[in-house]
Amino acid sequence: MTRFELPLAKVEEVRRGTTTLAEAVSEHVRTKWGNASLQNPRKISEALKLVTEDDVWGKAAVEINAWSHNRTSFTGQKLKQRYVEITDRRNKIAHDADLLDGDLKRRRPITEAEVTDAINWIERIALAIATALG
Structure with missing residues (x-):
């Protein structure tokens, strides 16, 4: 502050x-x-700086690794990257009708499992950040 x-x-x-x-x-x-849409990890970090100086993404990565019994090796940077991948795909769906680049008739393929996985990841990241904040 x-x-x-x-x-x-x-x-x-x-x-x-x-x-x-x-x-x-x-x-x-x-x-x-x-x-604020908070689709960018940098903006999320900026907002969280109002309540903590901790590396929230790093702490969230530690939480996710612990929840998976350390079968994963996320770092704060890798967790941010995963979040960006999900929000980028969301933006392609919302703003470009998920059309393939340069093709106005074909959409990118997506399965129900991929959608469920993305939703689960957003929930997991949010819970890990909340846990990191205490």
Whole structure:
């Protein structure tokens, strides 16, 4: 929080006594992050810096490795990469109708198992991050 930025308008409201510092900070955080899509691991890290300085992705990777009885060897970077792969595919589906590049008639193949796996990964990552945050 040593580098937390608060708009001068909010600082002035606090100075005038029309709002408390806690209310000003809370409103600013809601305004800044309330509609953020958080599809980028860097943005997720940036948002989490509001509550921790820990390497949340690294700690989440440790959790996932432990849950798999160390049969996996995820690092924070590999976990971020997996998250990006899932969100990139989601974006191709949402924004490009999942069409193959340069082909307006054929879509990328996807199976029910791949969809289920992606959903399970998002849940696993979210739970691992929540666990890392305590």
